[in-house]
Amino acid sequence: MTDAVPQTETNRARPKESFDFFHDERVRSVFYQLLTAGTFGWLIWYLISNTAHNLDVRGMKTGFGFLSTSAGFDVDFKLINHTPGVGTYGRIFLLGALNTLFVSFLAILISTGLGFFIGVLRLSNNWLVSKVALAFVEIFRNTPLLIQIVFWYIGVFSLLPAVKKTIDLSLGAEMMLLNNRGLYLATPIMGGLFWLTLVALGAALVVVVMLRRRARKLQERTGQQIKTLVPSLALMFLLPSAVFVLTGMPLSWDMPTLQGFNFAGGTSVPPAFLALLVSLSIYHAAQIAEAVRAGILSVNKGQHEAALSIGLKPGRIMSMVVIPQAMPAVVPPMISQWMNTVKNSSLAVAIGYADIVSLFMQTTLNQIGHAVELVGMTMAFYMFISLSISGLLNIYNKRVQLVER
Amino acid sequence: MAIITATKTPDRAAPLGERSVIGWIHKNLFSSWFNAILTLLTGYLVFITVTGVFNWGFTDATFVAENRRACYDNSLTGACWAGVIDWLDNIFYGRYPRDQIWRINVGAVLLVLWMAPLWMGRVKGKVLVGTGVVVFYPFLAGYLFSGGDKGLFMQVMVSGAIVALIANTANMLTGVLWGEFLPDFVLRVLGKSTAPDKTQRNILLALLFVVFTAVFVWQLSWTVEFVSWTKWGGLFLTMVISGIGIASSLPGGILLALGRRSKLTVVRVLCVAFIEVFRSVPLITVLFMATTMFPLFMPEGFVLNKLVQVIIAVILFNACYMAETVRAGLQAIPKGQYEAAHTIGLGYWRTTGLIIMPQALKHMIPNIVGSFIGLLKDTTLVSIIGLFDILGMLRSISKDMPWLGLHKEPLIFGAFLFFVLCFSMSKYSRHLEVKLSAGDQH
Numbered sequence: 001m002t003d004a005v006p007q008t009e010t011n012r013a014r015p016k017e018s019f020d021f022f023h024d025e026r027v028r029s030v031f032y033q034l035l036t037a038g039t040f041g042w043l044i045w046y047l048i049s050n051t052a053h054n055l056d057v058r059g060m061k062t063g064f065g066f067l068s069t070s071a072g073f074d075v076d077f078k079l080i081n082h083t084p085g086v087g088t089y090g091r092i093f094l095l096g097a098l099n100t101l102f103v104s105f106l107a108i109l110i111s112t113g114l115g116f117f118i119g120v121l122r123l124s125n126n127w128l129v130s131k132v133a134l135a136f137v138e139i140f141r142n143t144p145l146l147i148q149i150v151f152w153y154i155g156v157f158s159l160l161p162a163v164k165k166t167i168d169l170s171l172g173a174e175m176m177l178l179n180n181r182g183l184y185l186a187t188p189i190m191g192g193l194f195w196l197t198l199v200a201l202g203a204a205l206v207v208v209v210m211l212r213r214r215a216r217k218l219q220e221r222t223g224q225q226i227k228t229l230v231p232s233l234a235l236m237f238l239l240p241s242a243v244f245v246l247t248g249m250p251l252s253w254d255m256p257t258l259q260g261f262n263f264a265g266g267t268s269v270p271p272a273f274l275a276l277l278v279s280l281s282i283y284h285a286a287q288i289a290e291a292v293r294a295g296i297l298s299v300n301k302g303q304h305e306a307a308l309s310i311g312l313k314p315g316r317i318m319s320m321v322v323i324p325q326a327m328p329a330v331v332p333p334m335i336s337q338w339m340n341t342v343k344n345s346s347l348a349v350a351i352g353y354a355d356i357v358s359l360f361m362q363t364t365l366n367q368i369g370h371a372v373e374l375v376g377m378t379m380a381f382y383m384f385i386s387l388s389i390s391g392l393l394n395i396y397n398k399r400v401q402l403v404e405r
Numbered sequence: 406m407a408i409i410t411a412t413k414t415p416d417r418a419a420p421l422g423e424r425s426v427i428g429w430i431h432k433n434l435f436s437s438w439f440n441a442i443l444t445l446l447t448g449y450l451v452f453i454t455v456t457g458v459f460n461w462g463f464t465d466a467t468f469v470a471e472n473r474r475a476c477y478d479n480s481l482t483g484a485c486w487a488g489v490i491d492w493l494d495n496i497f498y499g500r501y502p503r504d505q506i507w508r509i510n511v512g513a514v515l516l517v518l519w520m521a522p523l524w525m526g527r528v529k530g531k532v533l534v535g536t537g538v539v540v541f542y543p544f545l546a547g548y549l550f551s552g553g554d555k556g557l558f559m560q561v562m563v564s565g566a567i568v569a570l571i572a573n574t575a576n577m578l579t580g581v582l583w584g585e586f587l588p589d590f591v592l593r594v595l596g597k598s599t600a601p602d603k604t605q606r607n608i609l610l611a612l613l614f615v616v617f618t619a620v621f622v623w624q625l626s627w628t629v630e631f632v633s634w635t636k637w638g639g640l641f642l643t644m645v646i647s648g649i650g651i652a653s654s655l656p657g658g659i660l661l662a663l664g665r666r667s668k669l670t671v672v673r674v675l676c677v678a679f680i681e682v683f684r685s686v687p688l689i690t691v692l693f694m695a696t697t698m699f700p701l702f703m704p705e706g707f708v709l710n711k712l713v714q715v716i717i718a719v720i721l722f723n724a725c726y727m728a729e730t731v732r733a734g735l736q737a738i739p740k741g742q743y744e745a746a747h748t749i750g751l752g753y754w755r756t757t758g759l760i761i762m763p764q765a766l767k768h769m770i771p772n773i774v775g776s777f778i779g780l781l782k783d784t785t786l787v788s789i790i791g792l793f794d795i796l797g798m799l800r801s802i803s804k805d806m807p808w809l810g811l812h813k814e815p816l817i818f819g820a821f822l823f824f825v826l827c828f829s830m831s832k833y834s835r836h837l838e839v840k841l842s843a844g845d846q847h
Contacts, residue, residue, distance in 0.1 A: 127433035142827035386685030
């Protein structure tokens with residue numbers, strides 16, 4: 001026994017693996033995957049063959065040729081030109097997509113601003129203010145968005161005074177007129193030298209950003225605080241207006257004027273758009289307010305107290321200590337609310353705002369059929385938007401994770 | 406210089422700000438001049454809003470009137486609730502035959518009766534109660550609501566549902582009165598509680614068989630009149646769609662979530678694709694897809710009615726959201742639970758079914774309630790594709806001759822109804838969250 005080689009891991013005989021075909025994990029895995037793929041493939045084939053057969057029986061054509069045929073109907077709200085009888089269905093798709101993106105973009109801007117505001121109010125140390133904010137959030141979160149949209153449309157914007165008794169929102173300047181046919185806005189017409197004013201605005205912006213950056217660096221180095229708010233606002237306002245006056249005020253307005261029974265000139269916005277914008281903004285503001293509140297509450301109380309003890313003012317505590325740390329918790333739910341805003345803008349179909357669903361899945365579908373292509377294209381559009389927004393979210397999450405330790 | 410005294414020094418009273426009403430008001434409403442202005446301004450806004458709404462909706466409102474003109478004659482500045490009250494039956498039941506409405510009410514009462522034991526602390530066998538509701542109630546309610554001739558399958562299922570209901574109610578009684586599980590109670594009464602397992606099982610099965618036969622024979626003579634689904638509507642239809650939606654999307658969501666976490670690539674990829682596609686499009690496009698494309702998918706001559714199309718669309722859509730809820734619940738389970746299950750030799754399905762899911766589901770209940778609220782609100786979308794759910798009914802009031810143009814009041818009533826439902830459910834789910842997390846060890 002003395003000359004026995006000490007057995008180590010390497011030269012010990014491995015237990016012989018018995019290969020049991022029916023109980024081997026790898027075999028099973030391959031089998032289940034094949035089974036799933038097969039079932040799925042069969043299902044797809046079955047649906048496609050049924051569809052092809054049904055289309056054949058009903059004598060319906062398929063293919064995307066319809067995109068280049070002309071559409072005979074007009075659209076009451078359009079960001080690009082469309083002439084009935086000339087513009088194609090492809091153009092209708094583009095129109096609808098732009099309308100959806102336009103209303104969602106505005107709603108996202110408004111609801112984010114309003115949501116932050118209300119979220120901060122929810123945490124106010126004033127009891128009454130925080131309860132009012134709570135009531136706002138609960139009322140608008142707990143009623144269906146569709147009822148809200150329909151209410152704003154028929155209950156508010158359609159009951160406004162008639163054209164003859166238009167409400168002037170610009171206090172007598174007749175630049176913003178509101179009646180039951182919508183909102184009429186004066187449109188600015190830029191003169192030859194107006195671009196200089198825009199350049200001045202851009203330059204002022206760059207200077208302001210640099211100023212703020214320097215102020216922050218100075219504070220981080222020496223603790224000295226410089227007030228930047230007033231100078232930056234002054235710069236932003238004074239420089240462009242000086243250039244504007246010096247170049248001889250090269251801006252005129254296309255005013256909405258009463259002609260016969262309706263207004264002509266300017267830009268008009270239909271009531272459906274207003275109703276959709278207002279209801280989407282309020283509904284999602286209520287959701288974002290909750291996200292903001294939860295995010296701010298997630299910041300450790302000690303951070304607030306520490307900031308107080310080194311003598312920061314309440315406003316600075318919020319902007320420099322609490323909000324930056326709350327952002328990683330606020331942004332993901334907020335971005336998913338943005339996504340929901342885009343998706344919920346499809347409810348426009350209930351009140352006839354010309355968004356992509358209403359134009360493409362309803363009007364176009366009723367006119368030319370092609371159900372499969374139309375539904376597919378609309379869904380693909382939404383998927384593209386959702387993927388883009390979640391890409392945005394991923395980029396943000398990566399950046400936050402890098403900063404975090 | 407005695408530092409220690411024999412008598413206790415009396416407690417100092419709390420600062421005034423902590424105990425008096427005035428102190429509270431000072432601290433919470435008027436702590437600074439800025440806060441004081443804010444309070445006054447907000448108070449004024451709240452006051453004019455509340456009094457305005459109260460005057461419009463209550464003091465100046467008309468509750469009884471023949472038509473809209475009569476409302477105006479009574480008061481110009483108030484709401485015309487008479488129209489809503491006149492249509493109340495339609496709002497709740499749609500165009501269901503008026504003499505058959507009791508069936509919907511009975512269905513609702515049965516559901517409450519069936520679910521009630523879930524909230525009673527002393528009742529045993531809650532998992533069975535929950536399963537019974539999901540498996541059997543739909544058949545009983547389905548027959549109750551639609552009526553007509555029962556096929557053999559429906560006869561068996563309806564009898565099963567009635568037996569389950571009887572057992573459930575008896576179990577509730579034994580639970581409340583003696584804190585006992587129904588089978589234990591039966592065996593005790595028969596004096597067989599010490600008999601061998603096999604005897605006990607046979608006794609119970611025999612009893613079940615006797616009851617089932619009796620019920621089956623009875624239900625042969627029980628029929629209710631046929632009511633077509635086109636007559637369903639109002640809040641009833643909304644509840645049917647969202648109820649079926651939530652009950653079926655839960656198992657679907659569990660399967661999808663398990664598939665998404667699966668080690669099998671094909672399964673995982675398919676599940677991820679399915680979930681992400683449906684989560685990235687709006688519900689209304691899925692509904693349009695259901696009504697325009699499902700007829701094309703079906704083999705020739707096979708027609709789905711619109712209600713079924715809509716319900717399938719709602720289930721598909723909601724299952725994908727539920728899958729994400731379930732996934733979040735599964736992620737909260739510590740890895741040690743899986744490893745422990747493996748150690749004692751449980752396979753995949755047993756690990757999932759016996760160890761993981763029961764824990765995960767407990768954590769998910771608040772979120773499931775949340776998605777039910779979301780679904781309930783989303784169900785109003787079916788009015789866009791022409792079903793007369795509650796919103797469809799509310800909107801048709803303004804097209805009814807006597808109430809032509811009455812838009813605001815019905816919508817506000819509907820919004821209020823939804824608010825009451827959704828708000829109470831969300832409060833309840835928050836309460837559950839606190840209650841369930843209180844029992845957690847980690």
